[in-house]
Each structure stands twice: as C-alpha cells, then as structure tokens.
Amino acid sequence: MTVNLLDFDLNGLAAFCERLGEKRFRATQLFRWIHQRGASEFDQMSDLAKSLREKLKTCATIQALPVISEHQSSDGTVKWLFDVGAGNAVEAVYIPEDDRGTLCVSSQAGCAVGCRFCSTGHQGFSRNLTTAEIVAQLWFAEHTLRERLKTTDRVISNVVMMGMGEPLQNYSALVPALRVMLDDHGYGMSRRRVTVSTSGVVPMMDRLAMDCPVALAVSLHAPNDPLRDDLVPLNRKYPIDELMEACNRYLEHAPRDFITFEYCMLDGVNDQPEHARQLVDLVRRHARSGVWCKFNLIPFNPFPASGLLRSGAPQVAAFAKLLSEAGIVTTVRKTRGDDIDAACGQLAGEVQDRTRVVERMAKRRTIAIQPAGSMAQSHKEA
Ligand code: SF4
Numbered sequence: 001m002t003v004n005l006l007d008f009d010l011n012g013l014a015a016f017c018e019r020l021g022e023k024r025f026r027a028t029q030l031f032r033w034i035h036q037r038g039a040s041e042f043d044q045m046s047d048l049a050k051s052l053r054e055k056l057k058t059c060a061t062i063q064a065l066p067v068i069s070e071h072q073s074s075d076g077t078v079k080w081l082f083d084v085g086a087g088n089a090v091e092a093v094y095i096p097e098d099d100r101g102t103l104c105v106s107s108q109a110g111c112a113v114g115c116r117f118c119s120t121g122h123q124g125f126s127r128n129l130t131t132a133e134i135v136a137q138l139w140f141a142e143h144t145l146r147e148r149l150k151t152t153d154r155v156i157s158n159v160v161m162m163g164m165g166e167p168l169q170n171y172s173a174l175v176p177a178l179r180v181m182l183d184d185h186g187y188g189m190s191r192r193r194v195t196v197s198t199s200g201v202v203p204m205m206d207r208l209a210m211d212c213p214v215a216l217a218v219s220l221h222a223p224n225d226p227l228r229d230d231l232v233p234l235n236r237k238y239p240i241d242e243l244m245e246a247c248n249r250y251l252e253h254a255p256r257d258f259i260t261f262e263y264c265m266l267d268g269v270n271d272q273p274e275h276a277r278q279l280v281d282l283v284r285r286h287a288r289s290g291v292w293c294k295f296n297l298i299p300f301n302p303f304p305a306s307g308l309l310r311s312g313a314p315q316v317a318a319f320a321k322l323l324s325e326a327g328i329v330t331t332v333r334k335t336r337g338d339d340i341d342a343a344c345g346q347l348a349g350e351v352q353d354r355t356r357v358v359e360r361m362a363k364r365r366t367i368a369i370q371p372a373g374s375m376a377q378s379h380k381e382a
Helices: 010-017 023-037 051-060 133-147 169-180 202-211 225-231 240-251 272-288 313-325 358-369 372-381
Strands: 067-072 078-085 088-099 100-104 108-110 125-128 158-161 194-198 215-219 259-265 293-299 329-332
Touching: 010 023, 010 169, 078 133, 078 329, 088 108, 088 133, 100 133, 133 169, 158 202, 169 202, 194 202, 202 240, 215 240, 240 259, 259 313, 272 313, 293 313, 313 329
Parallel strands: 100 158, 158 194, 194 215, 215 259, 259 293, 293 329
Antiparallel strands: 067 078, 078 088, 088 100, 108 125
16 A cells, blocks of 8 residues: 655654664655655655665655646635545635735535534535645645746745634644644744634644644634624534633743634624624633734625625724724734635535535524524524
8 A cells, every 4th residue: 555655744754764664864855855845756856765766666655636726816816626535625725925925724625613604614524634635735835836936945934724624623634734834844834834723622722732832813703602602603612711711721832922813704793893892801801911812804705605794894994993992903804816716615615515514504594593592592402
C-alpha cells in the first residue's frame, strides 16, 4: 500500500523514514522538497540518494487533490473546488491583499454543526478530511500561485481554517496539518498567522491550547443563548457563558492576546441595537483585563435555502458604532469574490446535497419564526 506523504508532519515523516531504515535528516530533506519546493516526483529530489528515491517510489506518493473547478474573481480572489471522492467536494479560497495572502482551508466534507446562515451547514456532513487532504489544499494553492506569479517567494502568508467544516470536530487530522503549516522546514508560518475558526467546541479549544496554540476565531453570531441555540445549534451543548470562559482559558496560551469573534449580520435577526448592547454586556461580564476580543462583522452571503437576508449597510455601520463606542475593537469584513460565490460551501453545494438536511433546515426556519420564548422552548425539546 502506498502512503501519501502529505499526511505527515515532520515527526510523522521521520517515523516513516525510520521504518525504511533512513535517518531523520532524510525526512527533513524530503519534507523541504515537498513543502518548500512543491516537488511531487521523487526524481526531482536531486540530493536524495538514488536508492532512497527508488525505495520511495514503491511505497509512497505525493498526491494532490483533483481540481474540479477554479474560479477567479475580478478582485484577485481565487476559489478552487477539489474532488475528495464519492461525490464529495471541498473548497479553498485564496484572498490576496496588499500586505498578505490568505488561504481559507476546509477541514471536513460538509459539516455536522448545521448553522442556519451557512451554506455548508445546509449540505449536511459527509466525512472528515485526512491530514493529507487538508495539507493538499495549501500545497496546491501555494505552488500553483508561485508558478503563475513566477516567483520562488512565499505567496500564502496566512491560513484560516474557515472553509467547509468545523475543524475542532476533526481534531486528530487538524493538529498535524497545523504543524506542517508552522514548521520551519514546511511553510514556516508564525502561530499568529494561522487561525482556527470554531463554532465553540469547548473541550477541543482546551486541547488545542495545549497541543498547538494558534490564533483563534470563534463564530459567535448571537449575543444570547436562545438566539445562538437557533443560529449555531452547537450552542445547546456549549452555551455562551461556557464558551466565553473557554476563550479566556485559551488566551493564557494563545499567540495573540485577543480572540476574534465572527458575527454574521443577518437582517432583522441578530443586527438590532439591542443585540449590540447585549454583546457589550457579554464582553464586559467576561473581560479579565483590558482588550481581550475583537469583533469581525461579516456581511451575510445570501443563498436561497437559508431564508435569511443580508443586513443593510447602514444597519451594519450602526451596529459597529455601538460596539466601537463601548470600547470594543470592531471591523467589518470586506466582501471578496462576490462574483464567484466565494463564501464557504457555495460551490460545493452544487455538487451534492448530502443528506435531507435542507428539509430539516426548512423545518427549523418554521420554528424560528415563532415568538422568541416558544422558539427556545422548541429547541430544548428538539
Ligand atoms: S459556519 Fe462553520 S460550523 Fe457552522 S455549519 Fe458552517 S462550516 Fe459548520
């Protein structure tokens, strides 16, 4: 059986080389060829002994993901749709900016969390990606872009685990992938430039703080439990106060001294002045000292099955003002790649609707338009 070498962090590759009777420095050479130079053929690796190259050919590959499609936006954003087999597809999006190049990477085919405003959530869960499938998105994007831009310099400076899937529900594949990104012999990214975005899997946030503390973004999207129960169903398991405490614990190990709270602005749902005031209360209640969080307000990318609408620009500006005036650092995310549906899950959804999740979502929407009290009741019963 051949092994895909994209599946290994450096320690994993060293163990693999050891099984072949090779020393650790051979693993380092191999790792550098793969990740720093984008080699996909062992014959390219000119400083490896011919005998080792021949041995590797019999038991290993460097296997990229097949590309189903590529879309390039007029603003430079590039979105790839990769085939991960059995009718499943995942996306990676490259977002160039003046001072950085960010790649948004997927961790699962589909997602089991089922957030109401998320196109991926509406497609249901299919399976966890392997470490190789997570790393392959970066490997492919980095070396494809270098070739196109005719540069040997690094193109992708930042990775955000914000594509399809809840990364902390695929923890054992995620952590080696993060280590490949951070490794000086791999992509050499600083911990501050690799961000894991979670909907709030509290026990895994604690583990990540111990195992591989990178920057953390939390998909908050609501200031109170009844509303968050509805928008981010995982909240029923890990309610907001527990999540806030986990954020504070994470900060003791994090490479940055703040957590980013993502907040998708949904017209008439979570974008009212009252919601902003509740957020201010929440942040103050959990503040240990000084600035400990930032808010990133995200314009919703509407898709028909959601039944939700994007908040108007004046509403978003008023909301941001209320938070800022209370001393909370608040940014509004620029929409990028609108012309290529660059929001997570929007292309993959065309490939397959994995389960009857769309029907279930529609049922939840019916529940959600009941008065707030009965809504919370229904979800507790569900
Ligand atoms: S927002 Fe993230 S956690 Fe929620 S359904 Fe989408 S991919 Fe899953």
